Amino acid sequence: MEKVLVAGGAGFIGSHLCKRLIALGARVLCADNFTTGAQSNVQELLANGRFELIEHDVARPLQADIDRIYNLACPASPVHYQRDPVSTIKTNVHGAINMLDLAKERNARILQASTSEVYGDPEVHPQSESYWGHVNPIGLRGCYDEGKRCAETLFFDYSRQFGVEIKVLRIFNTYGPHMQPNDGRVISNFIVQALRGDAITIYGDGSQTRSFCYVDDLVDGMISFMKSPSDFTGPVNMGTPYEVSMMELANMILQLAGGRSEIEYRPLPQGDPKQRRPDIRLAREALGWEPRVSLLDGLKETVAYFRKTLSA
Numbered sequence: 001m002e003k004v005l006v007a008g009g010a011g012f013i014g015s016h017l018c019k020r021l022i023a024l025g026a027r028v029l030c031a032d033n034f035t036t037g038a039q040s041n042v043q044e045l046l047a048n049g050r051f052e053l054i055e056h057d058v059a060r061p062l063q064a065d066i067d068r069i070y071n072l073a074c075p076a077s078p079v080h081y082q083r084d085p086v087s088t089i090k091t092n093v094h095g096a097i098n099m100l101d102l103a104k105e106r107n108a109r110i111l112q113a114s115t116s117e118v119y120g121d122p123e124v125h126p127q128s129e130s131y132w133g134h135v136n137p138i139g140l141r142g143c144y145d146e147g148k149r150c151a152e153t154l155f156f157d158y159s160r161q162f163g164v165e166i167k168v169l170r171i172f173n174t175y176g177p178h179m180q181p182n183d184g185r186v187i188s189n190f191i192v193q194a195l196r197g198d199a200i201t202i203y204g205d206g207s208q209t210r211s212f213c214y215v216d217d218l219v220d221g222m223i224s225f226m227k228s229p230s231d232f233t234g235p236v237n238m239g240t241p242y243e244v245s246m247m248e249l250a251n252m253i254l255q256l257a258g259g260r261s262e263i264e265y266r267p268l269p270q271g272d273p274k275q276r277r278p279d280i281r282l283a284r285e286a287l288g289w290e291p292r293v294s295l296l297d298g299l300k301e302t303v304a305y306f307r308k309t310l311s312a
């Protein structure tokens, strides 16, 4: 039986990953410091004998008997990672070192949840893995973007220097049930505003585009990347290449949530990229991975989740 550590497993993506790994028959150790995650996200797993949840900060070393590690520990939304930027950098850098040291010691394979933010405010569209990015090291997003870039460097150095088996995954915007209502990300913002009948806030004129991947598709990709041949290290992009403008997204959510929210325009925040879209040819070719859930179907699930949690 595979023994898998999911660091950051009580968060949004991590909780879906833990559920899938348990369904696949693995033994799962979920380590989280609960800064943005919560025990309630993995509540249904707590009674399972193959699941263990521990409170742990990845900035400190961890000893565990495991043979696979998924490192997702890091707050993902700007409102959360900018609240304590120094701690965000420590989580990214010290966390990567501690997880890599554990992988090295245990001879375990390790996957890093990296991000499209390593491309910064990109000058090329779509972004392929060979693009080195356009990142402001001293801006407000630097603690996250540069922290994740440094973590990627560490992964490749541990691979070259110590032969650790690494997988570096660059995740683009992902959404679904168990996102937090207050995380400031556009999908959760719009849904919560629409369900509460508040005004929908659009930053800029609403023409800026994003592409959104449903969490189930991402989890499929994470698991098949982890299983891929050891010489396939990535970095590999995962996300959906289908773009939607913020205005179109607001209208879709308004239709699904019902209600009569108005649209309110606000100035664009500093460093907000105008467009971001992944080139996913590598994931398609190397892993046969393809996002399958349409934006409409994924939004239906997500709206249903928020409708239930907000009324509870």
Ligand SMILES: NC(=O)c1ccc[n+]([C@@H]2O[C@H](COP(=O)([O-])OP(=O)(O)OC[C@H]3O[C@@H](n4cnc5c(N)ncnc54)[C@H](O)[C@@H]3O)[C@@H](O)[C@H]2O)c1
Pocket (backbone or CB within 6 Å): 007, 008, 009, 010, 011, 012, 013, 014, 031, 032, 033, 034, 035, 036, 037, 038, 056, 057, 058, 059, 071, 072, 073, 074, 075, 076, 077, 091, 095, 113, 114, 115, 116, 170, 171, 172, 173, 174, 175
């Ligand atoms: N959601 C996205 O669209 C997206 C996009 C790109 C990359 N990612 C990456 O995927 C990972 C998961 O993102 P998410 O959306 O689930 O975010 P999330 O904030 O819901 O989950 C992060 C989890 O890590 C935990 N955590 C934070 N700091 C920790 C620390 N020092 N020690 C232990 N646990 C810690 C949090 O409590 C939380 O449970 C993150 O690394 C994020 O950078 C997410």
